[in-house]
Amino acid sequence: MEQFVDNLALGFSTALSLKNIGLCFLGCLVGTLIGVLPGVGPIATIAMLLPVTFGIDPTGALIMLAGIYYGAQYGGSTTAILVNIPGEATSVVTTLDGHQMARQGRAGVALGIAAIGSFIAGSIATLVIAALGAPLTKLALLFGPAEYFSLMVMGLVFAVVLARGSLPKAIAMIVVGLLLSTVGTDLETGQERLTFGIAELSDGVDFAVLAMGIFGFAEIIRNLENPETRDVVRGKIGRLLPSKEDFKQALPPILRGTGLGAVLGILPGNGAVLGPFASYTLEKKIAKEPSRFGRGAIEGIAGPEAANNAGAQTAFIPLLTLGIPPNAVMALMVGAMTIHGIIPGPQVVTKNPQLFWGMIASMWVGNLMLLIINLPLVGLWVRLLKVPYSLLYPAILLFCCIGIYSINNSTSDVIFTAFFGLVGYALLKFGYEPAPLLLGFVLGKLMEEKLRQALILSRGSFATFVERPVSGGLLLVAAIMLVIALLPAIRKGRDEVFTE
Amino acid sequence: MKSILSALGLAAVLAAGPAWAQSYPAKPITMIVPFAAGGPTDVIARIVADSMSKTLGQQIVVENVAGAGGTTGTTRAAQSAPDGYTIMMGHMGTHGAAPALYPNLKYDPTKDFEPIGMAAGTPILIVAKKNFPAKDLKEFLAKAKADGDKINEAHAGIGSVSHTTCLLLNAQAGLKPTQVPFRGTGPALNDLVSGQVDFMCDQIVNLVEQIKGGNIKAYAIATPERSPALPDVPTTKEAGLPEYQVSAWNAVFAPKGAPKDITAKLNDALGKALSDENTRKRLLDLGAVLPDKAGQTQEALGTFVAQEVARWTPVIKAAGAVAQ
Amino acid sequence: MAPDQTGDQSVPHAARGTQDIAAGLFLIAVALIAFWQAKGLPLGTLRSMGAGMLPTALAVLLGAFGIAIALIGALRPGVAFERWSFRGLLFVLGSIITFALTVRLFGLVVAGPLTMLIAGAADPQTNWKHTLIFSVVLTAFCILLFKVALRLPIPVITFL
Numbered sequence: 004m005e006q007f008v009d010n011l012a013l014g015f016s017t018a019l020s021l022k023n024i025g026l027c028f029l030g031c032l033v034g035t036l037i038g039v040l041p042g043v044g045p046i047a048t049i050a051m052l053l054p055v056t057f058g059i060d061p062t063g064a065l066i067m068l069a070g071i072y073y074g075a076q077y078g079g080s081t082t083a084i085l086v087n088i089p090g091e092a093t094s095v096v097t098t099l100d101g102h103q104m105a106r107q108g109r110a111g112v113a114l115g116i117a118a119i120g121s122f123i124a125g126s127i128a129t130l131v132i133a134a135l136g137a138p139l140t141k142l143a144l145l146f147g148p149a150e151y152f153s154l155m156v157m158g159l160v161f162a163v164v165l166a167r168g169s170l171p172k173a174i175a176m177i178v179v180g181l182l183l184s185t186v187g188t189d190l191e192t193g194q195e196r197l198t199f200g201i202a203e204l205s206d207g208v209d210f211a212v213l214a215m216g217i218f219g220f221a222e223i224i225r226n227l228e229n230p231e232t233r234d235v236v237r238g239k240i241g242r243l244l245p246s247k248e249d250f251k252q253a254l255p256p257i258l259r260g261t262g263l264g265a266v267l268g269i270l271p272g273n274g275a276v277l278g279p280f281a282s283y284t285l286e287k288k289i290a291k292e293p294s295r296f297g298r299g300a301i302e303g304i305a306g307p308e309a310a311n312n313a314g315a316q317t318a319f320i321p322l323l324t325l326g327i328p329p330n331a332v333m334a335l336m337v338g339a340m341t342i343h344g345i346i347p348g349p350q351v352v353t354k355n356p357q358l359f360w361g362m363i364a365s366m367w368v369g370n371l372m373l374l375i376i377n378l379p380l381v382g383l384w385v386r387l388l389k390v391p392y393s394l395l396y397p398a399i400l401l402f403c404c405i406g407i408y409s410i411n412n413s414t415s416d417v418i419f420t421a422f423f424g425l426v427g428y429a430l431l432k433f434g435y436e437p438a439p440l441l442l443g444f445v446l447g448k449l450m451e452e453k454l455r456q457a458l459i460l461s462r463g464s465f466a467t468f469v470e471r472p473v474s475g476g477l478l479l480v481a482a483i484m485l486v487i488a489l490l491p492a493i494r495k496g497r498d499e500v501f502t503e
Numbered sequence: 504m505k506s507i508l509s510a511l512g513l514a515a516v517l518a519a520g521p522a523w524a525q526s527y528p529a530k531p532i533t534m535i536v537p538f539a540a541g542g543p544t545d546v547i548a549r550i551v552a553d554s555m556s557k558t559l560g561q562q563i564v565v566e567n568v569a570g571a572g573g574t575t576g577t578t579r580a581a582q583s584a585p586d587g588y589t590i591m592m593g594h595m596g597t598h599g600a601a602p603a604l605y606p607n608l609k610y611d612p613t614k615d616f617e618p619i620g621m622a623a624g625t626p627i628l629i630v631a632k633k634n635f636p637a638k639d640l641k642e643f644l645a646k647a648k649a650d651g652d653k654i655n656e657a658h659a660g661i662g663s664v665s666h667t668t669c670l671l672l673n674a675q676a677g678l679k680p681t682q683v684p685f686r687g688t689g690p691a692l693n694d695l696v697s698g699q700v701d702f703m704c705d706q707i708v709n710l711v712e713q714i715k716g717g718n719i720k721a722y723a724i725a726t727p728e729r730s731p732a733l734p735d736v737p738t739t740k741e742a743g744l745p746e747y748q749v750s751a752w753n754a755v756f757a758p759k760g761a762p763k764d765i766t767a768k769l770n771d772a773l774g775k776a777l778s779d780e781n782t783r784k785r786l787l788d789l790g791a792v793l794p795d796k797a798g799q800t801q802e803a804l805g806t807f808v809a810q811e812v813a814r815w816t817p818v819i820k821a822a823g824a825v826a827q
Numbered sequence: 828m829a830p831d832q833t834g835d836q837s838v839p840h841a842a843r844g845t846q847d848i849a850a851g852l853f854l855i856a857v858a859l860i861a862f863w864q865a866k867g868l869p870l871g872t873l874r875s876m877g878a879g880m881l882p883t884a885l886a887v888l889l890g891a892f893g894i895a896i897a898l899i900g901a902l903r904p905g906v907a908f909e910r911w912s913f914r915g916l917l918f919v920l921g922s923i924i925t926f927a928l929t930v931r932l933f934g935l936v937v938a939g940p941l942t943m944l945i946a947g948a949a950d951p952q953t954n955w956k957h958t959l960i961f962s963v964v965l966t967a968f969c970i971l972l973f974k975v976a977l978r979l980p981i982p983v984i985t986f987l
Contacts, residue, residue, distance in 0.1 A: 037977075051979060053540045054565065057549065144697035171899070175854055175892040182861055182885040188571075189868075189878035190684045193604070193661035196882055197864040202607075205571045224919050227949050228912035325696065326712045328689040337689075338541015341708060342549060344788040348712020393950045394961050397943035400919065401962075404926040404942060405935075405969060409979050412568050413575075417927035421920045428916060432909050433850035451881055452686055459683050460655060460699060463874030533980060566980040 010360050011133055017361030018368050023066050026059065027365055030067035031372040034074020035380070039081050041219055041399050043406040044090030045315075047211055048075035049335045051409055061343035062358045066365040068339050072332060073369045076315055077121060077377060080308060081384055084113045086399060088219035092210060092445040093311045095438050096279040098218065100296060100303030107299050110388065111243035114381045116253050116301060117308040118374055119245070124261040124309035125370030128316035131265055133363050136320050139269050146270055148456035149467050153477035154270070154277070155450040160481045161280040162442040163489070170489075173439045176430075180443020181450075183208055190452055191459075203415040208423075212416050213444060215403055216423025217430065217437045223396050224428050230392075243382050249301055256286050256306035264310030268317035275314030275330065276445055279307035288487070316366055322347055323359060527587055527765050528561040534755075535583075535591040537576025539569040543625055543708050543789075547753050548592040550785050551622050554776035559768070563590075572662040573597040574605055581610035585760035590619065590769065593756045599811035600667045603819035612812055616756040617766050618804035620773045623791040624750035626726040627668045628710050628736065630719045631702040632695055640722040640742035647678045647702070656680040657691040657700040664751045665691065667815065668725075669704040670822045675746050695719055706751050707732060707790035725749045732790040750792060752811075754804050766801060774799050844905025851897025858890035918949035934984040935974075939966030 017023065033055075037048045052071050056064040079090030084101035097117070104113040131139075146154075162177050163170075186197045187207030198204040245253070263285065264278035286302045287293050296303045319336075321329045326348030328334040340347050345355065352359045387395070407416050430437060461467035469475040536548045545567060552563040568576030573596050580591035596604075598612040610616075629640065637643040647654050656673075658666040665688065673680065683700050685691035688709050694700050696718045707724070711732050714721045723742040724730055739747040755773055757766055776782050777793055786793060797803060861882055868879025899905075922945035929938040943962035947953040973979045 033977075050540045050567070052977065054549070055977065057553075144693075147694060147697065147699040169896075171892060171896055172850065175889065175896065178885055178889045178892060179854075179857065182857075182882065182889060185882045185885065188661065190660060190686065191876075192869075192878050194868060194878040196868060196878055197861060199864065202571060202575070202609075206569075220919060220923070224912060224915035224949075227915040227919070230952070321693070325693070325718070326716075327693045327696065329693075334687065334689055335539075335541045338546060341543075341789060342541075342546045344785060346708060346712050346789075349716030349718060350712055393947070393953045394957060396919075396950070397922070397946040397958060397962065398965055400922055400946045401926070401939055401942050401965060401969065404923055404930075404938075405973060405981065408926075408930060409973070409981060411570065412566050412980060413570070414927040414931055417930075418924055421923040421927070424920050424923065425916065428911075429853065432846075432911060433853050434846050434906060435850065448686075452684075455876055456683055456685070456694075458874065458876065459681060462681075463872075465874075564978070564980050 007134055010356070011364065013356060014133070014360030014362075014364030017062060017357050018066065018364035023063055023361070023365065024368065026063045026067040027070045027368050028372050028376075030070020030072075031074040031369055031376055034071035034076075035078040035081075035373075035376060036074075037071075038075030038078020038090060039384070040078075040402045040406045041082050041086055041088040041090075041215065043075075043402075043410075044079045044094070044211060045072055045075040046091065046331050046335070047406065047410045048078070049332060053335060053339055056339060057342060061340070061345050062361050064339060064343055065336070065358065065362050066369075068336060069362060069365055070369045070372065072315065072336075073121075073125070073312075073366075073373050074376075076312065077118065077373050080117050080121075080311070081114060081377075084110060084117065084304075085384060085388060086219070087222050088403075089214050089441070090211070091214075092276045092441065093279045093307075093314070095214070095441045096283045096307040097304055097311075099283070099438060100298070100300050103297065103299035104301070104304065105388070109242075109299065110385050111381050112245045112249055112301070113304055114384060115243070115245045115378065116249065116305050118377045118381070119250070120253065120257040120260070120305045120309040121312035122370050122374045123257050124264060124311075124313040125316055125373075126367055127261050128265050128268075128313040129363060129367040129370070132317060132320055132323075132366070133360075136324050136363075139317075139320055142269055145473060147471070148453045148460060149471050149474040150477065151270075152450060152453040152457050153468060153474040153481070155446050155453060157477055157481040157484070158277045158280060158442070158446045159450075160484045161277065161284045162439050162446070163485065169434070172435055176435050176437070176439040177443035180440040180445075181447040183213065183440075184444045184447025185451065191455055201415075203413070203419075207448070208419065208444075209410070209416060210441075210445065211410060212407060212419045213423055214441060215407060216420040216425075217427035217440065219399070219403060220420065220424030221427030221431055221437070223399065224424070225431055226392065227396070243385065244378070245301075253301050253305035256282070256302040257309040259285060260306035260309035260311075261313045264313030265317045267310075268314030269320050270329065275311075275318045278310035278314035280442060282306035282310035284484075312370070319362075319366070323351065323362070325349060326351070527768060528559050530588065531562040531564050532559070532587070533589050534563050534565050535576050535580045535589065536565055536567050537569065537573035537580075537591065537594070537597055538567065540567045543706055543751065544573075544592055544594050544753050546708075546789065547623050547625075547786065547791065550782060551592075551755070551773065551776050554779050554782040555769075555772040558772040558775045572601065572604065574601050574608060574610075577601070578609045580756070581615040581758055583758050585617070585758040585762075587757060587761050587765035587769065590755055590757045592622065592753055594753050595751045595811065596662060596664060596667070598754070598756070598808050599752075600662065600815040600819060602812055603816040604662045604667075613805075613809050615759050616808075617759060617761045618801045618808065619755035619757055619766055620770045620799050620801060621752065621754045621794040621804050621807070622773065622777070623786050623789075623793050624752035625706040625708050625789065625791050626724050626730055627664070627704055627749045627751065628707055628714075628724050628733075629672065629702065629704055629722045629739075629747075630695070630710055630714065631722065632698045632700070633718060633720050634698065635701060635720065637722075640737070640739070640744060643702070643722050644676050644678070644744065647680065648676070651679050652681045654678075654680045654702070655683050655700040657683050657685060657695055657703040659685055659688045659691050659705070663688075665703055665705040667819065668749050668751070671749055671815075671818050672704055672747055674818050674821060676744060692719075711790055723747075726792060730790055730792075731787070752807075754808075770799075770801050844900035844903055845908040846906040847900025848897050849900075849908050851893045851895070851900060854889055854893030854896065856893075858886045858893055861886035861889070914951075915949045918945055918947075922946035922949075931982055931985070933986060934982040935966060935970055936984045939969060 079094045083089045083094040083097040087102040089095045101113045260282035267278045268275040286306045287296045322333045556563045577597040583589040721736045723739045865882035869877035871877025926942040940962040947958040
């Protein structure tokens with residue numbers, strides 16, 4: 004305990020130097036500004052801004068990068084709420100209820116709860132990392148390919164639970180997402196699959212490209228054909244910050260979301276992506292009126308946002324203690340560290356305690372900065388919705404194009420987004436939801452990879468998934484959840500037939 | 504790419520006009536890195552570009568064009584104007600293994616580029632999970648050979664450095680392990696640390712901290728001399744597999760047809776970067792190996808690329824690995 | 828957006844779910860394309876999967892869903908198929924493709940305003956004077972933000 008306090012003290016003495024506070028602030032600000040560009044999520048933002056930090060000393064650079072990361076993450080949620088374009092997989096859930104709240108004139112409340120929820124989650128997660136970082140690392144090492152596969156199966160069950168409206172249609176969208184995830188070079192044999200001979204597709208479809216097309220562009224076209232719906236957003240502004248009542252309603256989901264997100268974030272192989280989905284599923288299941296979800300329920304944004312941020316934070320654990328990046332964002336962090344001559348690994352803690360604890364402390368400072376920067380900005384963002392739509396949407400389109408181009412300096416990516424815009428519009432017209440598709444897409448890549456690895460390691464025996472206790476346990480939970488999820492849905496489906 | 508001023512508009516048109524007449528370089532140079540920001544090649548490219556910019560008096564802007572094992576960015580570099588304002592950081596994969604891996608490759612590493620010079624190589628290590636029952640390379644090879652496909656090798660995806668360098672090891676040492684593909688070094692390393700897989704080959708920068716921390720064990724480093732970063736790890740020569748010499752090298756290229764005086768100027772700037780105290784230190788801290796004076800010439804790189812293509816083609820073809 | 832699509836009170840109803848019929852046919856088409864693309868790939872066995880196993884299996888599954896959804900639409904009353912807005916599709920997607928084609932060729936100076944002006948044509952209410960001025964201002968802002976402040980390697984001007 005004494006050591007815990009000492010460590011944190013060392014960390015804060017580093018993070019709270021005037022220069023590092025300044026860098027943290029700058030990082031959060033720039034991260035927010037870039038992350039808020041439609042469709043540009045944390046990975047794109049960090050990749051774009053990584054070179055900016057090269058001129059700074061290592062500790063300062065990492066503190067600034069962490070700021071950029073949190074800023075981008077929150078910025079992504081802002082666009083998800085305001086214009087319904089998720090910048091990354093985890094903010095897909097935020098679009099569900101967040102954008103509905105914005106349509107009801109509660110954009111300010113949604114943004115406020117997202118900021119406060121993220122802050123609470125971030126603060127708790129920082130303590131978790133400082134206190135339990137090292138022992139928690141062992142958890143990550145318990146997970147082999149078989150365990151991950153089972154975890155992803157659980158994720159698919161979340162996707163089913165997320166579905167509203169027609170269940171067959173939602174499951175069909177998950178299948179489309181899985182199918183899209185198989186596009187590209189086969190992991191094991193290197194053969195090209197479903198690429199239509201297009202070389203640019205050999206690495207598969209980029210998430211940002213898919214999300215921007217299917218969510219963003221399709222939404223713009225639809226808004227253009229229904230002038231009424233777009234003016235609904237403009238007309239109502241409502242209160243800018245959550246009321247006490249809102250906060251009371253949101254606090255329990257925030258705490259539950261933090262717990263779920265923190266645990267899933269530790270798992271390498273991007274377990275963090277499941278956090279918001281798991282939180283949403285949980286909140287919907289325990290809610291008194293599950294029908295409110297998808298229609299602007301505050302719990303539907305508070306929980307997932309908290310889970311998102313907690314996971315974003317604990318995802319640092321495998322990186323800081325093991326030196327192994329669990330996801331693409333953390334892989335970029337490794338790059339940032341190596342360019343400063345610090346090679347992340349188990350020895351960073353002992354060899355470079357100031358950097359290690361300074362970074363952990365700066366996580367909390369970063370979360371505080373986010374709150375300070377974003378609560379005043381809420382008013383600004385909401386006022387953006389007041390801009391006449393006929394000016395707003397060409398601007399969104401231009402920002403999207405620049406963002407997508409900049410991710411990989413590739414014009415073919417821009418053309419692919421246009422294609423997915425067409426697909427997304429068609430899906431809307433056919434009454435399909437895009438959210439399950441995106442989740443299927445994200446899980447699909449991981450699932451196939453882990454399935455095939457597990458089968459290679461077990462030399463083709465499927466028993467490996469049930470024989471290994473952690474894997475078997477996860478599959479059991481998934482099966483139970485599926486049954487619970489399907490029963491009311493089938494019943495509700497019948498009810499709907501009667502009301503129509 | 505032109506200067507910011509001219510980009511901003513009309514006022515600068517006058518200034519930008521006569522710029523063409525000035526000697527090279529009159530505007531920022533783009534260096535294409537065919538991998539994502541933050542990877543080993545990107546890090547080396549940025550350190551080198553930083554120093555070269557100072558010598559040339561113009562900014563070298565790094566442009567990451569990742570995709571298809573680096574061949575997307577390399578294709579773009581091969582097809583860009585040979586005016587010296589677009590250069591690239593090539594790599595063992597893009598300029599060595601790619602012709603064998605990608606039958607539909609749109610460039611020829613030996614014919615479509617002007618070699619500028621070798622930048623830095625990162626040595627390859629043979630590592631295994633920490634409780635693998637072999638105390639040195641000889642024992643490891645004997646056990647791996649005896650176990651055949653019962654042993655699991657991890658690699659970071661078809662065509663990755665860890666994949667191709669292990670193919671070479673397997674061919675030279677007569678191993679036939681079961682290959683487990685991962686998406687990137689991180690996940691592969693994770694499963695090596697947790698003992699799900701038995702061994703892998705990869706660049707020192709990815710492994711050094713895990714070895715020092717005792718999470719995995721290193722059997723040999725595939726360079727002629729030991730690395731100062733890991734002085735206890737024997738070379739493959741010392742450990743009994745002298746023919747296994749391989750490094751993930753990175754070198755600067757310009758598109759074919761770039762004028763001689765320009766490529767010479769770039770080669771000179773690269774050479775100055777490699778003799779700059781600070782730049783050297785930053786590269787050596789990564790565990791990188793720098794070329795000696797003889798290895799820094801344009802001719803040396805040209806010959807080396809031809810050798811590399813000739814070396815990787817049979818290894819990859821024999822393994823039946825094709826990425827397209 | 829999508830969530831309330833089918834729940835809206837304004838959605839026209841029909842004796843047959845023409846929307847579902849179309850939706851089902853759409854899935855069948857996607858499934859056929861995927862099946863055709865995956866045809867040449869080795870399936871392998873369940874124990875040792877080939878590259879084609881998963882795409883083929885998913886395509887078959889998707890086709891089955893398509894048939895089921897189309898049948899539901901054909902057999903039960905439901906939501907009518909909506910009209911498509913071809914104006915929006917043409918100009919919004921057209922502006923994006925224009926950006927892709929012009930940004931490396933001419934740079935942001937040309938691609939920026941052009942993209943916004945083409946996009947503007949998608950909306951009948953567009954005030955051309957405003958859009959033109961705004962497109963120039965916003966392009967200048969983007970150049971300052973991305974090129975000057977953040978130093979991204981995006982082409983700004985490639986002629987001159």
